[in-house]
Amino acid sequence: MVAAAHWRWYGSYLQRRWRALALFALAGAALAAINLPLLVLLHRSLDAALSSKSLVPLGYAAALFLVLRAATAGVTILISRRSAPILRQLGADMRIEIVEALHTRLWQDVASMEDASIQAKLIHDTERVEQMSQRLFNSVLPQLVPLAGYAILAIVLSWQLALLAAVLALALQLAANGAHRMLSRETIRFQHMFDRFHVEIVRVLHMMPTSILLGHERASIRQFSSEARQLADSGARLSWTMVAAAQLQGMTHAVLICALLLAGGAMVLGGTMTPGALFTLLVTLRLASAALGPIIAALPLTIAGDNALSHLYLMRDRGRTLDAETEDTAPDLARLELRDIGFAYGSRSILNGVSLNLVPGQVTAIVAPNGIGKTTLLNIAAGVLHPDQGTANWITTDGQRIDARHCRQQIGAVPQHPRFFHASFRDNILCHRANLGEAALAQAIAQAALVPVIDRHPERLEALVVDGGELLSGGERQRLAIARALVNQPALLVLDEPTNHLDHGALDRILDAILSVNRPPAVLVATHDERMLRRADIVYRLDTERLQICDAADWMAVA
Known part of the structure; x- marks a missing residue:
C-alpha cells in the first residue's frame, strides 16, 4: 500500500511536466534509433564490398555514420540542456513541499525532530530521486524503442540466431539474479550508512564546543571515527559488489557472443547466411547490449530512489495541524x-x-x-x-x-x-x-x-x-x-x-x-x-x- 502510494506521489510530479518529459524521451529514442538504418546500410555495404572486392561501399557507409553520429551528439547535448532544468525542478518542488509539510506538522512532532536526520533525508534522498529521474528520462526510456528495433532487425537477419540469443540471455540473466539481489542489499545498506554518517557529522560539529569544554573531545572523535570506518566498509562492499555484477554481466555477454559466433559461423559455412548478415547481426546484438547497459546501470539508482521516495513520502505525509497558507490577521487589541x-x-x-x-x-x-x-x-x-x-x-x-x-x-x-x-x-x-x-x-x-x-x-x-x-x-x-x-x-x-x-x-x-x-x-x-x-x-x-x-x-x- 505504502509502496504504491510513494510512487503515485512521484508520478504526480511527473504528470505536471508530462508533455515536456514525453517529448524528451521520444526525441532521445529517435536519436538512438538512428542506428537501425545504419545497420541495414552496413549489411548491404559489407555484402557489396565482399562481392566487388572494393572498400568504396564501406567508405560511404563510414562517412555517413560519422556525419550522423556528430549530428546525434549535438542534438543530444541540446536535449540534455533543455531537460536537465525540468528534472532538477522536480527535485526542487519535492523539497519545497516537504519543508512546507514540516512547517505544518504536529507541534509535538516538530519539537522531537532531530535536525541532522531531517537534513540528511531532505538533501540526500531528494538528490537520489533526482538522479533516478535523470537516468530514467535520459538513458532508460530512450533505449526502449531502439531495443525493439534491434530485436526486429535480428529476427529479420536470422530468426534462428535471434531465438538462440533470447533463450541464452534469459538463462544467463536468471543465473545472475543472486548478484543483483546482493547489489540491491548493499545499495540500501550503504544509503543507510551514508545518512547515519551525515547525522554524525552534524552532531559532532554542533557539540564540538561542548566536547572541548568538558574535555571529552577524544571520545567525540572516536565516535566519529567509528561511523567513518563503518561507512568506508559499507562503501567498499558496495564497490566490489557493483564490480562483480558488472563483470558477471560482461561474462554473460561474452558467452552469448561466442555461442552466436559459432552457430552463425556454421550457418555461413552451410550457405544459409551471408558473412555480411552474420557481421551485422553481431553488431546489432552488441548495440542491443549497449542499450541494455544504461538500463542495468540504472538498477542501483532505482533501488536507492525507491528507498528514498518511501522516506520522503512518510516525512511529507505525517499528521498536520497548522496551515501556513491561510493565516488570518488578528484584529488590533483582540x-x-x-x-x-x-x-x-x-x-x-x-x-x-x-x-x-x-x-x-x-x-x-x-x-x-x-x-x-x-x-x-x-x-x-x-x-x-x-x-x-x-x-x-x-x-x-x-x-x-x-x-x-x-x-x-x-x-x-x-x-x-x-x-x-x-x-x-x-x-x-x-x-x-x-x-x-x-x-x-x-x-x-x-x-x-x-x-x-x-x-x-x-x-x-x-x-x-x-x-x-x-x-x-x-x-x-x-x-x-x-x-x-x-x-x-x-x-x-x-x-x-x-x-x-x-x-x-x-x-x-x-x-x-x-x-x-x-x-x-x-x-x-x-x-x-x-x-x-x-x-x-x-x-x-x-x-x-x-x-x-x-x-x-x-x-x-x-x-
Missing part, C-alpha cells in the same frame, strides 16, 4: 480566550478544564513546578498546539471568534531555548519576514534593549551571529530573541522563562518599553523568577492540571 482547555501526551493528562483571558497591555504570569505543563499552555495560546478539549480563540470587540491557530502571524514568542542561524542580526530578527519595515525593526531593537549589543559591532545590523549565537552572552541571546518576537508588533507576546541571564534593570527596561507603546500586546509569561512575578498584573498557579489565581505567598512558595 482578546485571547482559552476556555476549558484539556490536553494530554498519550495517556498522561497535562491540562484539564483550564480557562484564561489575555487582555492587551496586561501581564499574565504562570508559575508552577517543572514538568507540570506551563510550556504546553503557552504553546496552545500561541496557536501551535491544538487542545484535545476546549477552545483557544481570539475575541474581537464585535464578538467575532477566530481560532488561535489562524492568528500566528500576530503572535510573538520567546521559547526557553531560542535558536539562531549563521546570518546577520537583521536576518535573525526579521527571520525571513521581508515585509516588515525598518521602523518596526528599529522599534523592536529598542524595546529589547539590544541597541548597545549591535552598536559594539562596526557592521551594526549586518554583523554576523555566528555558531547559532554561541559567541553571544546569555543576556545578549535573550535580548535578540525578544527583539525577534517583537518585530511584528504582536497582539500577544508569549515568554517562556524570559528572564534567564537578564539583570533586574534590563528586565524592567524591556517590560516598560513593551507596555508603553500605543497598542501594547497581551503578555503571557511562564516563570519562576520573583522579579518577573512582581511585575505581573495577575499570577496563576498551575497545579494538578488546573489554574488558580494566587497571591504573593502562594507564588513565592512555588518560585
Whole structure:
C-alpha cells in the first residue's frame, strides 16, 4: 500500500511536466534509433564490398555514420540542456513541499525532530530521486524503442540466431539474479550508512564546543571515527559488489557472443547466411547490449530512489495541524480566550478544564513546578498546539471568534531555548519576514534593549551571529530573541522563562518599553523568577492540571 502510494506521489510530479518529459524521451529514442538504418546500410555495404572486392561501399557507409553520429551528439547535448532544468525542478518542488509539510506538522512532532536526520533525508534522498529521474528520462526510456528495433532487425537477419540469443540471455540473466539481489542489499545498506554518517557529522560539529569544554573531545572523535570506518566498509562492499555484477554481466555477454559466433559461423559455412548478415547481426546484438547497459546501470539508482521516495513520502505525509497558507490577521487589541482547555501526551493528562483571558497591555504570569505543563499552555495560546478539549480563540470587540491557530502571524514568542542561524542580526530578527519595515525593526531593537549589543559591532545590523549565537552572552541571546518576537508588533507576546541571564534593570527596561507603546500586546509569561512575578498584573498557579489565581505567598512558595 505504502509502496504504491510513494510512487503515485512521484508520478504526480511527473504528470505536471508530462508533455515536456514525453517529448524528451521520444526525441532521445529517435536519436538512438538512428542506428537501425545504419545497420541495414552496413549489411548491404559489407555484402557489396565482399562481392566487388572494393572498400568504396564501406567508405560511404563510414562517412555517413560519422556525419550522423556528430549530428546525434549535438542534438543530444541540446536535449540534455533543455531537460536537465525540468528534472532538477522536480527535485526542487519535492523539497519545497516537504519543508512546507514540516512547517505544518504536529507541534509535538516538530519539537522531537532531530535536525541532522531531517537534513540528511531532505538533501540526500531528494538528490537520489533526482538522479533516478535523470537516468530514467535520459538513458532508460530512450533505449526502449531502439531495443525493439534491434530485436526486429535480428529476427529479420536470422530468426534462428535471434531465438538462440533470447533463450541464452534469459538463462544467463536468471543465473545472475543472486548478484543483483546482493547489489540491491548493499545499495540500501550503504544509503543507510551514508545518512547515519551525515547525522554524525552534524552532531559532532554542533557539540564540538561542548566536547572541548568538558574535555571529552577524544571520545567525540572516536565516535566519529567509528561511523567513518563503518561507512568506508559499507562503501567498499558496495564497490566490489557493483564490480562483480558488472563483470558477471560482461561474462554473460561474452558467452552469448561466442555461442552466436559459432552457430552463425556454421550457418555461413552451410550457405544459409551471408558473412555480411552474420557481421551485422553481431553488431546489432552488441548495440542491443549497449542499450541494455544504461538500463542495468540504472538498477542501483532505482533501488536507492525507491528507498528514498518511501522516506520522503512518510516525512511529507505525517499528521498536520497548522496551515501556513491561510493565516488570518488578528484584529488590533483582540482578546485571547482559552476556555476549558484539556490536553494530554498519550495517556498522561497535562491540562484539564483550564480557562484564561489575555487582555492587551496586561501581564499574565504562570508559575508552577517543572514538568507540570506551563510550556504546553503557552504553546496552545500561541496557536501551535491544538487542545484535545476546549477552545483557544481570539475575541474581537464585535464578538467575532477566530481560532488561535489562524492568528500566528500576530503572535510573538520567546521559547526557553531560542535558536539562531549563521546570518546577520537583521536576518535573525526579521527571520525571513521581508515585509516588515525598518521602523518596526528599529522599534523592536529598542524595546529589547539590544541597541548597545549591535552598536559594539562596526557592521551594526549586518554583523554576523555566528555558531547559532554561541559567541553571544546569555543576556545578549535573550535580548535578540525578544527583539525577534517583537518585530511584528504582536497582539500577544508569549515568554517562556524570559528572564534567564537578564539583570533586574534590563528586565524592567524591556517590560516598560513593551507596555508603553500605543497598542501594547497581551503578555503571557511562564516563570519562576520573583522579579518577573512582581511585575505581573495577575499570577496563576498551575497545579494538578488546573489554574488558580494566587497571591504573593502562594507564588513565592512555588518560585
